[in-house]
Amino acid sequence: MILQIPLNPRQEKYLRKSGLLLSNENILEYSKAGEGNMNVVVRLKTETRSIILKQSRPFVNKYPTIPAPLGRIFIEDDFYRIINQNEFLSSYSPKIIARDKANHLVAMDDLGKGSDFMGVYQGGFSFSEEESGALAGYLSSLHQMKVTNFPDNIEMKKLNHEHIFIYPYMEFNGFDLDGVQPGLQAMSMKIKTDLKLKNAIKNLGKRYLENGKHLLHGDFYPGSWIKVDSGLKVIDPEFAFMGDAEFDLGVLIAHLKMAKSNQNTINAIKNSYSLYSELDEKLLHKYIGTEILRRLIGLAQLPLSLTLEEKSGLVEEAKKLILKP
Template sequence: MYLDATTSISDLESYLNAIGFLDPKTEQIRAVEKPGEGNMNVVLRIRTDKRSFIVKQSRPFVQKYPQIVAPIERIDVEYRFYKAVTNKAIAPHIPEILTYNADNHVLLLEDLGDCKDMSYLYGERNIEASQLDQLLDIASQIHTSTPKAYPRNMELRLLNHQHIFVLPFLKENDFSLNTVQEGLQELALPYRNDEPLKKEIAKVGQQYLSEGNTLLHGDYYPGSWMAKGDHIYVIDPEFSFMGFAEFDIGVLAAHSILITMDTDCLQTIKSRYPGRLNGLLLAQVAGIELMRRLIGLAQLPLKRSIQEKKLLLELARALILDKSS
């Protein structure tokens, strides 16, 4: 059964009753809302006369881009992630699992309440030191989790690999960057013809597809962070896999640079992360993430001038090619 915002309350009650979660004789649904714009999955907030909770359901395509095929099993990976991160320090930063219905690819989660997606940081052009420390601590707690077995998540990784390491750097593709911002297409061309750059990107891409020994969130950027006052939650771990810590932390560093336009973020993050990191790999991941967010399909709510984007792309290239990190 597919659920969405148009599903009737009676059908929702029947479904939730059928999976043993809600008895409509004792609890009635009062409202169904969209808590935000989901990228990968259908996400609903259901309010009853007793509580509220979140329903997530995966489809065999990306919710925001239905033309992109994606593995429907990704919701199982999200479920497995939440089950794997069991240490007490991280529990306050992730939603509680309420129930999981594998047959319909549905995960029911705690409603975190009045939170805001931390994509607002791009507009503020600032990330507080306390926020950065909290995000690094959460990442470290994820990375030190030790699941006995974990899904390879290879189908979703292959999809992500294309959008991070391949498509933004094709000489010809069907995505016109000038529809995002006039002049961006021309800005991207030198990087799409830069063979030494693309060779290094391909090497990191192969490492991304290799098996590692560290549990990763896999999409550690502001769209996966939720703020409630000074407290941060981390959600949407469907891209998670066993890999290398530099991937999550490099993505965090890239978005910190996009937010602040301050290149010192990279060194700050490296020095504050509690674990050991490979400086070169960290810098390369950060550079690749900067580039793919500027000249790839997965655009951000980022208001930066063409000159600022030019500087960011130049920085990204230097991070990828400079072997002295």
Template sequence: MLERIPYRPLDCASLPQRLGDRPELLAPLGPATGWRVREVGDGNLNLVFIVESDAGSLVVKQALPYARVVGESWPMSLDRAFFEHEALKRLGARDPGRVPDLKLFDPTQALLVMEHLTPHTVVRRALMAGEELPRLGEHVGLYLARTLFRGSDWSLPTAVRKADLALFAGNVELAGITEELVFSDPFKDAPLNRHTPGLEAAALAVRSDRALKIAAQEMKARFATCAETLLHGDLHTGSVMATADDTRVIDAEFALYGPMGFDVGVLLAHLWMACFARSAHHGDAPSADRAGARLLACAETCWQVFAAEFARLWRTERTGILGGCDLFEDQGDSEGSEAALAGQLATVWRDALGFAGIEIHRRILGLAHVAEFETIADTGRRAALERRALAFGRHLAVNRHALDTPAAVTCAVLAAEGV
């Protein structure tokens, strides 16, 4: 029987008692007296527990009524657990096997129980440790193409798409967080901003950089007004877990409708930031060079696979209200269809570069930073690497119309590094 008591945060001691009668946990784990619980949440918002027994293991994720990264002074709605549940169901159906299996959703307690991904590692940690993930670029490229295309008016029946748009419009609180923390705060003197000592001049320069602020405003307008498809909404390397052969996407509470290029750009931004930070996490120059080559190749592969799979879906699953087969293929004009495809991919790529450039700024000058930089104890070295990343991010955002290919972006990374 589902627990009907008012919401109360879980802890390691209370979890077996409070969830020990749930059949969704009992079947794979056995009696609660044999459960071993540990809290592993290292994100900004939620509690995350791994529950293990001799029979198996599961993950329990519970929303907190405040932003964990700040504390109780920043209250938040528990509704984000509902939106994550609904998003994972849809994303999992659009690219089967690429998100964890869902076992239970309890809206009263704002918790999800899902498959424990093991021996998967959070991609951010794996990349920092120098692990090779040879299929990461391929898998995330396929995931992005399938979820973004199949959640859009290119593919979905219009009634379904519009109903989903109305549903996820309710995730207004987390959308507002993105709109302010990503697109506005890093470009002004916002109270939640923080940066590495030594970056004061860089932060001031950003606030007076008219071209960059115009780019940030343009990308914010794209994010806020282009309800193109269902987005994961926070697809960075901490929201992906992988082994050498498998890749899974987690943590979809920021899901909303927006432009396709947003998810693509955020993920690429984190691969590129990892490249800038790599020299601090590898003991010698050859190891750092190899890690950098892998990261740049992964980013290029991600886009190439995305474009190829998006094109395949365009040619085989373009059945939504935007399909346009009646305008092209049905009139014998396959070249026209291919021209429209090229235009759509060009828009996604241009948007992705703009969003990537803004994401780099917010992860260095805003509230939520990345471990690749934050774990560098030498703040002088950290600041120097972050300056290079900021220069690259500015180039992406301001000159996004001039960078036509992933190879051109790779050259820009190397140029910003002084290679």
């Protein structure tokens, strides 16, 4: 059964037969829920409740030409089941209702209609003290969880590894960056031909593929945070794995920099992250720099409101963070 909109008789039959929809329930809404970069996401609403259905396909939903592991939806399921054992973290994410292995589908609570934080890149946005505290508090609690049996998620790590540490630095990868912003292709070649920089990133990528001791969200950026009536929530942990705490925090800080957040916000995040004194700050800086570079010249582009000169400045900052952390 393949989730699709609008609802068709085959889908409704599946929903009732599986018990996701009771015989006496009438469907009031069956609609797209969010952008669903990796997976298909549908909101199912009846007179009494609203649930979210997520289904993985053998490719990235936003980029159908890129293959992706079908089992990623169950990594998300495993992640939610683990963190929902923590009272603090459970308030940030949905509860799992059902898992359908045959159809690579998971049903979960609907956190409510809201919006993600992708608008941070457009300028004029500032995080509230409560929001920045929530982001730091979430990562602090997550990274302190004692987890011993989380799947290695190696196939998703390999996919992410390709797009963070390899693809952006290929001189001829087929992606015309001038189509994103004129002049960006020429700027990228300065990075792609810097052998010292590429070797440092390659070595960092090897570390990324190793197992670590902390449970990570794996994709902790504004597209994975949503604002609903009850506050900030964290979703889409299909890239979750056991690794370096510095990776999650580095991704967060990198996106704040690309969004031109003020240094006070970044400092507040660092100060509120309770494990900061235990981190390898050089490693953190390398992850920050690498995330900045891959977002500027890689396939996973962001809606950045940056001039070419501003991007060039970020590139220089990123290089220093990687080479002279």
